[in-house]
């Protein structure tokens with residue numbers, strides 16, 4: 001079975017948790033896109049749900065699939081967010097933001113009673129950090145922000161090269177990637193993040209950092225699809241711990 005089929009299987013398993021009347025956060029990326037497509041099929045068959053998309057790309061997918069949409073200004077909470085991840089560790093800490101949507105993804109996940117992470121099992125790692133950590137930054141004063149990030153890395157015992165993300169595709173013309181919020185992303189190749197909660201706290205105190213891709217204590221469960229079938233891993237501690 002290829003990777004894309006595994007992603008769809010994980011999405012289908014998460015869809016089993018969705019009930020009539022639910023308010024859903026809709027993640028971003030190739031795995032979350034499968035969820036939106038499958039959800040659209042259920043909506044066409046009569047399921048009543050409403051979704052909040054975590055990116056303009058997901059908004060377009062949801063509209064194409066006929067999933068009704070709203071915003072966090074119009075509703076006061078979400079029942080479940082279903083989203084992908086770039087890495088998932090055994091504490092269900094995540095690296096997210098490979099698709100550049102980490103800011104909206106984190107706002108939506110934090111507004112949800114439950115976050116279900118869907119992935120093929122290649123995303124399951126013993127320790128976060130092989131995947132470059134996305135850090136969303138304000139372009140103004142980027143030099144100062146980078147120095148502050150390096151200081152935070154040193155205090156947390158990590159180091160690695162940082163690079164401002166470039167836009168992919170469209171001819172690869174070298175333009176800086178701009179997020180839906182109008183910010184830039186710095187990707188940090190850290191290799192191994194021994195203490196993700198400490199690093200998350202340190203990065204959150206830096207003025208030019210809008211958000212970072214460490215999702216700590218937000219995921220309630222992970223649905224991992226692999227050659228051996230589907231594994232559902234529940235978070236041991238309550239959400240927010």
Ligand SMILES: O=C(CO)[C@H](O)[C@H](O)COP(=O)(O)O
Nearest residue numbers: 029030031084097098099101
């Ligand atoms: O965080 C994300 C986007 O910002 C995605 O969820 C993450 O990059 C995983 O994407 P995919 O499902 O395509 O592997």
